[in-house]
Amino acid sequence: MNSRATSAEISVVLVDDHALFREGLREILESAGGISVAGEAGDSATAVRVVAETRPDVVLLDVEIPGDEVTETVGRIRELSPHSGIIILSMYDGPHLLTRLLSAGIRGYLLKSVHRHELISAVRSVHEEPSRLVLAVSRSSLARVEAPSAGVLSEKELEVLQLAAQALSNNQIARRLGLAEATVKRHMRNIFVKLNAASRIDAVNKALAASLIPPQSRGGED
Structure with a gap:
């Protein structure tokens, strides 16, 4: 692990389970000038620890590292180092994953096929x-993110939304489905993003209009 970056440099943590790929990233970034690699990690647990120790300006995070699901890792990093801009690196160009990650709070999403100047520019842009x-994805994926389709709701999200339509609270929904309340909240956040909804009522109305859930009478329970 290199020494901490100077105050004039952009400090970066590299997270990828392939050491050779991390080495290539390090060479690209440090050869650009004004960027220093503060730490590296090959799995989610180590990534969270290294970020907590170094508090970098930018985290380059591979979407498929071993350990926790990537959105969970993003959430932990944001809790421990809120100022760190997270840029996802991925081989996968899909609107559903991109939508979830944007909802989790990433600042960039780059395909691993980008050129070195695009990577350097993304790091500097996110910091400055x-x-x-900063999104380097296909035009079709970006279009589907900007206009999310109601049909991408998962079975569990539909269950949550159906109970929300009955005016149940997150706690009541959690008890009904045998989930943690935090899990219900996460499902609701994902629903808002996918339906481009501003509130629970808005999400329910859009789901009803799209016939995703059956009409429900509103009322409390428990």
Whole structure:
């Protein structure tokens, strides 16, 4: 692990389970000037620990590292180092995964086929422009993210939304389905993103309009 970056440098943590790929990333970034690799990890648990120790400006995170599901890893990193901009690196160009990751709070999504100058530019942009998203994906995936399809709701999300349509609280839904309340909240966040909904009522109305869930009478329970 290299020494910490100077205050003038952008500090980066590399997370990928292939050491050779991390070595290539390190060479590309450090040869660009003004960027320093503060740490590396090959699995989710180590990634969370290294980020907590180094508090980097940017985290380059492979989408398929061993350990926790990638959205869980993103959530843990954001809790421990809120200022770190997370850029996902992936071989997969799919709108469903991209939507979930954007909902989790990533700042960028790059296919591993990008050129070195695109990678360097993404790291600098995420660091220098906190409100900017950097996406290097196909035009079709981006279009489907910008206009999410109601048909991408999972079976569990449909169950959650059906109970939400009955005006049940997250706690009541959790008890009904045998889930943790935090899991229900995560399902609701995903539903909002997929349906482009601003609230529970908006999500229910859009699902009803698309005939995703049957009409329900509203009312409390328990």
